[in-house]
Amino acid sequence: MEIAPELLAELGGKKEPDKGLAALSGAEGGVVMRFAPNPNGPPTVGSARGIIINSEYVRRYGGRFLLRFDDTDPVNKRPMPEAYGWYIEDCRWLGAVPDEVIIASDRLPRYYEVAEELIKRGGAYVCRCDQATFKALKDGAKPCPHRGTSPEENMALWGEMINGGLGPGDAVLRIKTDILHKDPALRDWAAFRIVTADHPRVGDRYRVWPLLDFESAVEDHLLGVTHILRGKDLMDSERRQRYLYDHMGWNYPKTIHWGRIKIHQFGSFSTSALRRALEAGEYSGWDDARMPTVRALRRRGIRPEALRKFIIELGVGETDISISMDSVYAENRKIIDPSARRRFFVKDPVEMEIGGEIPEVATAPFHPTLDLGLREIPAGPKLLVSADDLADLKAGVRFRLKDLCNVEVVSTDPLRGRVIGTDPHQAKEMKLRIIHWAPPDGVPVRVMRPDGVDSGIGEVGIREDLDRIVQFERYGFVRIDYVSQDGVVAYFAHR
RNA sequence: GCUCCGGUAGUGUAGUCCGGUCAAUCAUUCCGGCCUUUCGAGCCGAAGACCCGGGUUCAAAUCCCGGCCGGAGCACCA
Structure with a gap:
């Protein structure tokens, strides 16, 4: 029996009028919304939430998105002159170019x-x-x-x-x-x-x-702000500010509050605390791979669309939330996977001598399923494999060196093997595990991760991928940040 | 101490205003399978939640009361 498709469509259409972001009341004629940071450091993931949600509502209802710097405390929350530009830069990167920038100190x-x-x-x-x-x-x-x-x-x-x-x-x-x-x-x-x-x-x-309550209240009126999105720690601000509005005969904008946000991978952080840690030398900069800043995520190869999708799906609840970057990573992976070239990077390399007829060069695709072209990797009787893959290796064990040949371990100390074939189908029939490798004269690579630094050797072609997001096979996605005679520095995005 | 918010699966989230169609949505995570010369992608499947107790009602995740838990404000900070 066939079910009438138009009925199904009707049922399906009923339940999802506004997926992601809740509707704003009184927004039909357009909105004016602002993101109002104190420029005492660069935007963090928390700031990204403010930037993205505000600008998303403006995009949806039409109107204006304002960036306002609430820089009225020269002492306790002293503004950083560079930070003003950082906010504008990161807004742009996040796809939220402000229609106007206002600086309170002016x-x-x-x-x-x-x-x-x-x-x-x-x-x-x-x-x-x-x-x-x-x-x-x-x-x-x-x-x-x-x-x-x-x-x-x-x-x-x-x-x-x-x-x-x-x-x-x-x-x-x-x-x-x-x-x-x-x-x-x-x-x-x-x-x-x-x-x-x-x-x-x-x-x-x-x-x-x-002070903030005065500056913010007056500016919101002067700028014609229609909807204010702010943390629920500022709930009392609205009640305080309403007295000022009453004295002046003004109408208070509509307000929406959200709870505090904590990220598993970063713990709780504040710009002031990060600034102290940075000044104490705990980080290499505001874009250190361990930093919860927008610029650090950018450096690691997180795409703005992934961040946007993630934050919009979070919504604007008043409950305090404790979230994981895993969702961002999952979104990002979907975005970058189709265009990320595959490369070999061998972490903690160990040399392996291989007897028999080993091919002089491997030809490997840049992508397993899409046609991104081919790359050549020079091979030879001495190759590097990762210490991670050696853990349970014994003489007699067979495996395939990906895109190169099938080998059998002759001895483990020193590590020696011999070629038993080159056919990948043979490897498949024999159910061999597949590991990746690098030539001994490959390029030294350091990977800056949120949880530390990995070093190893990669195929030399990585040098061509400066500023690209690539996948180190069986390791994870990285952005190639720096290339020099001495080697390559990559920033780790996620697996 | 005074005051104000909030509490749906491991993590987020929809639904709560205007009770029924909620044996509760979606994403992520985890588990299993398929596929794949990557531990990636893709495909299929599974598991998993309405804080507790009363009350109102024919009917409560949804309304009311109490409790518990969590967060916030009470700055010449933002």
Whole structure:
């Protein structure tokens, strides 16, 4: 009996309207979304999530994707001048070219205007309590003595903050919320403080700097952001910022939160912690094969499409997640396999002397199933095989040297063998195991892996594959990173 | 201490708002088989989950209450 195909199609079509990413409410007319990092290091896998999801929504609904640098702390989270460019570069690589780049440290005068308006409206006041005093009052739901200061007086004090009459720690500008709010985290939060340290971009031009909740809230309004995607650690920010929006008569954007992300292969990391480790000499650079940065993945031969697919499938849940790179690797493998040339790389090589009629050269395909052409590998009576393949080798054991010949082990110490044939079909009939090999005068190769460094010898043709992603047969996919007279450096992607 | 979130297979994820079609989706991982001159790719198959306890209801993964577990905020950091 035949089932009507149109019915099946109807059933199938019903269940998957939005595979991957959930629909955004209120996005039908287009969206404006931003990714707002602090440029105190290069983008990590966590940043990639922000870049990819935001830009993906913009792609889906139409609108604008903004990259905004929230670089308003010259001290604790001091921006790195190079990092601004790194973000733009990595966004581009991830297929998320920003429609506009905004740098908060360029826009202090706008923030001052909003601050002054808030003061005039009685929505902000200059607080001269020291930090501990204010905390005690706040925790007790008591207003501080400065809360009732008149707008005129506040404006004068604000002027002193800006012109130097007040020093660091002497005063902050607070946003008036509800001092009786049941959540102490929301009571009268600080919007500006005095910082006299130089800022890497604007030097000592300003001495009053906004804090994140103020800067972010004001920018989101100024830029017309419609939807904010942020970590759930910033859930209170929305509640705090709504007070500012109410004072100003603005409408708050829609918000979506996501939980913390932890990656098995990298553990938990923060840019600040990575920066310390790097400065302590634990890594060779931000693109060290062990780093959870976008640039490290790129160097290893991970393709942006694999990362995109992976991250979009993760979605935006509020639960904290602990994920494995395995899914990224699986995606990547599918992408690179068809175009990755096959090469022989012998890890921890051991010399083997082979008697009999050994071919002078092996001709091997660059790909087992697709026509990527052929390569020639010089062979001879002395060849290298990997120590890994020698573990249970005994005299009398037979195996095939891939694409070359079938041999029988004569002795293991020293390692000797003799040719028993060249026909691959013979090997198949005899069910021989197949191992790869390299000529003794091959090219030295070092493989930089997330879990260490492997060294060995590879076929010389690897020299031609600079910047290509290749598969070292029976070893894994790597990107050829560096080629010199002395040898080759490869970065390991995955098996 | 105060406050706020969350809890579906090993790992993620769909479904939860508007209870039934969920004996619960998809991916990855693991296991088995096929194929292959790679331990890669491909193909076939299998295993695996609604945190616990009450309640509402004809019916609960979905609604309510309590508990347990996990995370976060309470900075002159982002």
